[in-house]
Amino acid sequence: MAVQQIKDRIFSVGSRDWDRRLFDELIPLPDGTSYNSYLIRGSEKTALIDTVDPPKTKELISNLKKLNITKIDYLVSNHAEQDHSGSIPDLLEIYPEARVIANEKCRLFLMDLMEIPETRFQTVSDGDVLSLGDKNLKFIFTPWVHWPETMCTFLPEDKILFSCDFFGSHLATSDLFVRNPAKVIEDAKRYYAEIMMPFRGVVKKNIEKIEALDFEMIAPSHGPVYSDSKIILDAYRNWVSDKVENQVVIAYVSMHGSTEKMMFYLMERIMEKGISVKFFNLIKTDLGQLAMSLVDSATLILGTPTVLTGPHPAAVYAATLVNVLKPKLKFATVVGSYGWGGRTLEMIQNSLSNLKAEFLDPVLIKGYPKAADYGLLDKLVDTIATKHQETI
Ligand SMILES: Cc1cc2nc3c(=O)[nH]c(=O)nc-3n(C[C@H](O)[C@H](O)[C@H](O)COP(=O)(O)O)c2cc1C
Ligand SMILES: [Fe+2]
Ligand SMILES: [Fe+2]
Structure with a gap:
């Protein structure tokens, strides 16, 4: 996958899984999916938000090489599941200074699932801010979308919310940003139905929580980036509401x-x-x-x-x-x-x-x-x- 620039010193460096046809060995993926990883270069520090599914790690590493990234200070893990944490062990070897930024629950999962040593972590609490110099990362805990440890990372200077699975869509496309909203919302609905619907009540609360933040874009870790976050927020508000269709x-x-x-x-x-x-x-x-x-x-x-x-x-x-x-x-x-x-x-x-x-x-x-x-x-x-x- 090509490296694509979202904003000044913010890049999408993850991987498309064009021909993946089943998620969780359960739900068909007619349009494939993607594992998005985002590189943010602040004036002092560099952070990578989420990584990719283990078989796609080489692609992520090659994208980082294309950008000549010789040092990563922080590997932010919004969610411990392997489709986003899969490359962390390899990246920790390539970037020996890197620390894994995770909340306490995520740290325990990552130690358990990925065998990441405790010494490589820096744990964060809800609302903590991590400075990259002229850009800051604020961590917003959004539990149960869809594991207990899930969180979002907010970048206030660029008004971007990195939401991991939350608001994601199962769509492999060359578009960095949503270009065909109807298609993306359909694939986001497929994603919501399997992953988020069982937690409808708590998803609703987490939507209210993130609404307090001043963001314009949502950059999820599956599917394209929403340059206008309203389309996916409106869809989610409708799906989590108590309203049903005459159907x-x-x-x-x-x-x-x-x-x-x-x-x-x-x-x-x-x-x-x-x-x-x-x-x-x-x-x-x-x-x-x-x-x-x-x-x-x-x-x-x-x-x-x-x-x-x-x-x-x-x-x-x-x-x-x-x-x-x-x-x-x-x-x-x-x-x-x-x-x-x-x-x-x-x-x-x-x-x-x-x-x-x-x-x-x-x-x-x-x-x-x-x-x-x-x-x-x-x-x-x-x-x-x-x-x-x-x-x-
Ligand atoms: C392999 C098999 C097992 C069946 N077992 C039962 C049964 O345990 N109890 C019963 O009431 N009918 C049983 N039936 C009969 C079906 O329920 C019945 O033929 C029904 O009308 C089939 O509906 P269908 O045409 O929608 O398949 C069985 C039929 C088959 C083929
Ligand atoms: Fe997940
Ligand atoms: Fe995921």
Whole structure:
């Protein structure tokens, strides 16, 4: 990756992962991702903010060479996770004077994960300022976006907030700054859905905390830099709010088509009510799309046949994912087909126990759906329409 200049003596020196296709071995990355690292040269000291994923370390080192960086005083670690701390051990060897700037929790993680010796650290507290001469770094603790130790680094002289994972997007692009806001916000939503949504309450508090700072740009450690931070702040404010869209997520699996028949029927009936539908066949879908649709939808319908006495494993997997992502759904239910009996309903309800959503009457029918079954589905659609009218 090329070295790109953000402002006077501030450079982006990280790496694009153009063809990475899975994050956390869980969420698909159609647009790849990036690990951003930022070099700041003050009049007296030089600091590097965050590093890159271990396999990309050579690229970071070569970028630093391009800038003829012979001395780094501070390696600021906003977050201990390996995609940002991965090059610290190598950099400590190349730059023997460098000290790792981290908060106490981050120091413990880094010693544990990266085997960095205690003697190389300088720990900082919330609100501490580190002088680089004519530029200063102020550390703002923003815990749980998305680990307990996460912090942001604020550079007041240039009005830049280095936010690490917070406000990041999974997008590999040659653009240093956001050029296509709609695309970046979509990839930031994919990022938010997996990483931030489970901590919605605390994300909200951290947004309020950083709003007190006078910054113009947000430079995250994934995806392009926001020269106008308003677009991502507005998106985040919307995602963390309690407001949901007039939208139903239908996610299903079906072996012989009975459950699927009901899902298509529900989709059409719900659309006729003027409600948006996001429709996912769990066997074919990009789970990132499912997670993104859960960021602001009001209702989830999970469709599954009964298989070997319980829900289909694909539905169990999806339910587990929904449960840990803790979306702000207001309503949820199960619809499916069975042959003779089982514990499908109970098992799905148990796996969705984290949700605060009201559980609507499920529709579990025997075999292929018949006239009476469609009556039950109509009733469910009417209930959803009424509930949405009352709450959205
Ligand atoms: C491998 C397999 C295991 C099944 N196990 C059960 C079961 O334990 N209990 C049950 O009620 N039905 C069981 N069934 C029957 C299905 O639930 C039934 O065929 C249902 O209508 C399938 O819905 P679908 O067409 O949406 O796949 C099983 C079917 C298959 C193929
Ligand atoms: Fe992270
Ligand atoms: Fe990250």
